[in-house]
Amino acid sequence: METKASIENAASPAEGEAKAPSRAWTDFANALKTDNPVLRLVLGLCPTLAVSTSVQNALGMSAAVLFVLLGSNTVVSLLRNVIPAQVRIPAYIVVIASFVTIADLGIAALSTELYDALGIFIPLIVVNCIILGRAEAFAGKNPVGRSIADGMGMGIGFAWALVLLGGVREMLGSGTVLGFPVFDSVMVPVLGMRYVPMIAFVLPAGAFIILGFMVAYFNYLTLGPKKAETGHSH
């Protein structure tokens, strides 16, 4: 990742040109690594928990969120000098809602199965705090290139957290990953028995518990093992 960034820097020696891509790259990397919306900022929990019952649903939701995030960040950034500060939140919401409507109709046209699986959580992308949060905190203040980079990083950061959670839940709860029976393919020939799925992990209860441990592990990584060893809450 970092080597690619340095290559990009070296490739465009002209002063003005060199700054823009590397800056956008830093925004992208920051959004991806240090500010993961789900695991670090604990935002956008409703769709994260509700649709991560399988990897496929997680991928579908991530694609929809990435699309809306890129669209809204681009438009909000383009209009940032036109929208009066007092009415910026309603304006952002209308922009976001328009992209959500496009995504809603698009998914309905492409795959009925995915549309039914995601259900009410497609229109609810409107109130996903990640998207409004980025419009307010980033796109409303920064040029288009950087806003797109930020949207890309946030969207992919959301996606990998969602796919990871979906993978764990599908594996434990149904014994499969993307429909492939991971446990049975080993257990049936070796032990001669089938994996018994722990259904609780597909249900809401399992989602809360697994995400709780994922966030805790991410905290552990960022806090550093030493600091994390002896914790005492006040």
Added chain:
Amino acid sequence: MAAELALIVLSTVLVNNFVLSKMLGLCPFVGVTKNVENSMGMGMAVIFVIFLASVSGWFVNKFVLVPFNITFLRTVVFILLIAALVQLVETVMRKSFPALYKALGIYLPLITTNCVVLGAVILIMNREYGFFQTITYGIGVPVGFYLALFIISHIREQLAMAKIAKPLQGAPITLITTGLLALAFMGFSGLVRE
């Protein structure tokens, strides 16, 4: 009729609790439940706004969206309706009920982006509820939300005094506790068949 409405209340409060079973409204659920007082403020404000939003959403759907055949605009229309409603409630409350505004005021702006509200309005539309069903649903959903906030905020006040490993403090332990609570609430699932 009365039995059906009672079932809606039972279903939305216990069986299909928006937080614990439908997983809606989780950001405020994790965000404001550190102490009981704040959670109850948020809970009351949500009851107020969801009731108004579901009733006005029902009217808008029935007399604007359906007759003009523009139901595909529902997301844009409903979110604007909710934003306008929250603004209106805030203004009216500040002028006429200053005491209430002092207690609930700071939670109102947050509610616009609370997916419980939009979720309730869209679900009412999807299920093609009649007027009385809508009113009942508009009361049951936020009462269920209030119940979840009530339970978790009391648990979290106790957790604050417990010795918890540092990485688990805050959001993670809240999520895990919520998971256990959701497991307990699964015991209600036989009560109502949806």
